[in-house]
Amino acid sequence: MKKCRMLKITSHRIFLALAFLCAATVPAQTTRPDAEKQLARDIYKQFIEIPSGFTTGSTTPVAEAAAARLKAAGFPDSDVFLGGASHKKQNLVVRYHGTGKRKPILLLAHIDVVEANREDWSLDPFVLTEKDGYFYGRGTGDDKAQAAIWIANLIQYKKEGFAADRDLIVALTADEEGGGPFNGVEWLIKNHRELIDAEYCLNEGGHGEIVDGKHLVNYLQVSEKYVMNFRLEVHNKGGHSSLPVADNAIYRLAAALTRLSDFGFPLKTNEVTKEYFGQIAELDSGASRLDLVHASEGRLQGMQRVAAAAPVWNAMLRTTCVATRLEGGHAINALPQLAAATVNCRVLPEDSPQYVEEALGKVISDDQVIVKLMEQPGRGPASPILAELMDAAGYVTVQMWPEVRLIPDMVTGATDGRYLRVAGIPTYGIQGIFIDRNDIRFHGRDERIPVESFYEGQSFLYQLVKSLSSPQN
Numbered sequence: 001m002k003k004c005r006m007l008k009i010t011s012h013r014i015f016l017a018l019a020f021l022c023a024a025t026v027p028a029q030t031t032r033p034d035a036e037k038q039l040a041r042d043i044y045k046q047f048i049e050i051p052s053g054f055t056t057g058s059t060t061p062v063a064e065a066a067a068a069r070l071k072a073a074g075f076p077d078s079d080v081f082l083g084g085a086s087h088k089k090q091n092l093v094v095r096y097h098g099t100g101k102r103k104p105i106l107l108l109a110h111i112d113v114v115e116a117n118r119e120d121w122s123l124d125p126f127v128l129t130e131k132d133g134y135f136y137g138r139g140t141g142d143d144k145a146q147a148a149i150w151i152a153n154l155i156q157y158k159k160e161g162f163a164a165d166r167d168l169i170v171a172l173t174a175d176e177e178g179g180g181p182f183n184g185v186e187w188l189i190k191n192h193r194e195l196i197d198a199e200y201c202l203n204e205g206g207h208g209e210i211v212d213g214k215h216l217v218n219y220l221q222v223s224e225k226y227v228m229n230f231r232l233e234v235h236n237k238g239g240h241s242s243l244p245v246a247d248n249a250i251y252r253l254a255a256a257l258t259r260l261s262d263f264g265f266p267l268k269t270n271e272v273t274k275e276y277f278g279q280i281a282e283l284d285s286g287a288s289r290l291d292l293v294h295a296s297e298g299r300l301q302g303m304q305r306v307a308a309a310a311p312v313w314n315a316m317l318r319t320t321c322v323a324t325r326l327e328g329g330h331a332i333n334a335l336p337q338l339a340a341a342t343v344n345c346r347v348l349p350e351d352s353p354q355y356v357e358e359a360l361g362k363v364i365s366d367d368q369v370i371v372k373l374m375e376q377p378g379r380g381p382a383s384p385i386l387a388e389l390m391d392a393a394g395y396v397t398v399q400m401w402p403e404v405r406l407i408p409d410m411v412t413g414a415t416d417g418r419y420l421r422v423a424g425i426p427t428y429g430i431q432g433i434f435i436d437r438n439d440i441r442f443h444g445r446d447e448r449i450p451v452e453s454f455y456e457g458q459s460f461l462y463q464l465v466k467s468l469s470s471p472q473n
């Protein structure tokens with residue numbers, strides 16, 4: 001990519017220090033004016049109240065509702081696209097025209113949700129409920145807040161006549177949460193690449209973290225691990241269980257899995273995790289501070305101690321493979337003819353599929369254990385740390401919350417960003433929506449986010465996108 005360069009950490013820190021000084025003198029604009037807040041809330045409510053789970057709902061009415069609002073706000077039909085893999089799985093793509101001096105930015109949010117049963121919830125999941133300072137409802141956090149904010153902000157830019165120097169493209173897409181072959185981002189890349197082609201994309205996957213009631217960190221997700229699933233199988237001729245022999249399919253498989261459980265992929269850092277651990281260390285006043293510093297420097301003992309301290313840190317420092325399913329035998333009184341296990345691997349972006357497959361084979365080291373890759377992995381490269389984005393997001397972050405740091409992050413799960421990264425569009429997770437570290441309810445019951453966080457996210461993304469698309473000198 002021509003516009004990106006490796007982040008110079010020292011200059012970035014100096015920049016943040018300067019931004020901090022400026023922020024001290026400029027009053028923080030943490031939310032937008034009331035009329036804009038109301039519009040964002042109205043769209044949010046409308047999106048939440050349309051069920052869009054994989055089997056019980058449809059993304060089409062959400063996409064249509066957004067299209068109707070955009071057209072009412074003056075977007076011409078030719079700039080508003082509706083289409084998808086099926087009539088229930090429509091996506092929306094809208095283009096806000098800039099001067100075209102720079103390549104467009106893609107602003108992405110998925111509009112499907114994880115299913116929610118009314119009986120499991122204490123409130124109706126498909127009614128936006130504002131209560132005790134929270135917005136409740138399925139999709140309030142994942143991912144209809146960002147979807148509503150993108151649309152509300154685009155309408156506002158139009159209203160202001162904001163002159164961007166690049167096109168802003170908003171895509172609201174289907175079936176990120178899985179369930180079938182209707183993923184909207186995949187479909188758009190395959191069928192309408194020209195509609196979403198961009199220099200880079202902003203997406204879910206990076207939010208802010210509240211600890212003990214205080215805004216602490218704003219995460220910018222730069223990369224994600226990718227998934228490889230393997231099936232391990234041991235076949236045996238079996239026999240009567242009254243005549244056991246040493247060669248037993250279940251024991252062989254169990255022994256292989258025990259070797260796997262004793263194995264750990266090498267610990268290491270990459271450009272993103274190095275920066276992450278370095279910055280986390282500065283926030284940590286406790287005993288693990290020095291370990292975090294050492295981990296950020298790639299020192300083995302530091303990485304070992306950090307990996308042992310928290311599963312999420314372990315997962316950031318290495319590729320992991322873990323047994324997740326087990327089957328075997330066919331009768332209570334027969335020797336097993338088959339024993340099988342599923343092994344789920346979460347692979348660092350810099351580790352190749354061949355490397356993982358070979359390492360797994362070496363650990364198992366039993367030619368009676370057949371190791372099959374279940375499907376081709378969708379491996380995405382890490383997005384480069386983009387100075388233009390780090391600087392703008394860092395600046396808006398300290399302006400809004402002078403105490404907060406912006407920290408680049410690698411997530412151990414997966415988002416639609418993987419399709420875009422594979423397709424050559426670097427993708428960054430950023431929202432400026434803050435959630436308590438211990439109150440993340442995405443995919444669960446009574447999903448919620450703080451009301452204030454929704455409006456702050458609106459303001460953060462409004463300012464961020466504007467600064468990324470304002471004409472440069």
Ligand SMILES: [Zn+2]
Nearest residue numbers: 142143176204
């Ligand atoms: Zn999501």
